[in-house]
Amino acid sequence: MILKPNGELVASDIxxxxxxxxxxxxxxxxxxxxxRYALVFILPSTRSVSVHMLFVFFxxxxxxxxxxxxxxxxxxxxxxIGLAQSPKKTKYIIEMQSGSVERCKLMPGEKLxxxxx
Numbered sequence: 001m002i003l004k005p006n007g008e009l010v011a012s013d014i015x016x017x018x019x020x021x022x023x024x025x026x027x028x029x030x031x032x033x034x035x036r037y038a039l040v041f042i043l044p045s046t047r048s049v050s051v052h053m054l055f056v057f058f059x060x061x062x063x064x065x066x067x068x069x070x071x072x073x074x075x076x077x078x079x080x081i082g083l084a085q086s087p088k089k090t091k092y093i094i095e096m097q098s099g100s101v102e103r104c105k106l107m108p109g110e111k112l113x114x115x116x117x
């Protein structure tokens with residue numbers, strides 16, 4: 001699960017992308033994702049990263065987190081052509097259904113709780 005500091009549920013269906021292959025593939029070739037689904041990328045070290053939408057057929061929201069799981073930035077990406085760059089060194093990236101950031105009122109500086117594998 002992914003929770004806000006007040007205990008509000010952000011995502012209950014979590015998948016982790018830890019290795020280079022799963023991180024490179026991301027959400028490519030999927031037709032859709034569920035409302036409370038999140039793909040969490042766990043980077044081996046904190047670094048500046050970019051997220052692309054090549055072969056992703058639907059819009060998504062992206063959340064960049066530091067090593068303390070504090071939100072650095074959010075972005076909404078369009079299918080196929082979307083691209084986002086993390087503004088600072090990032091440790092975790094969350095990809096969710098488009099509209100999730102707004103629905104959950106996720107804001108930079110907010111710390112999330114993630115049940116890591």
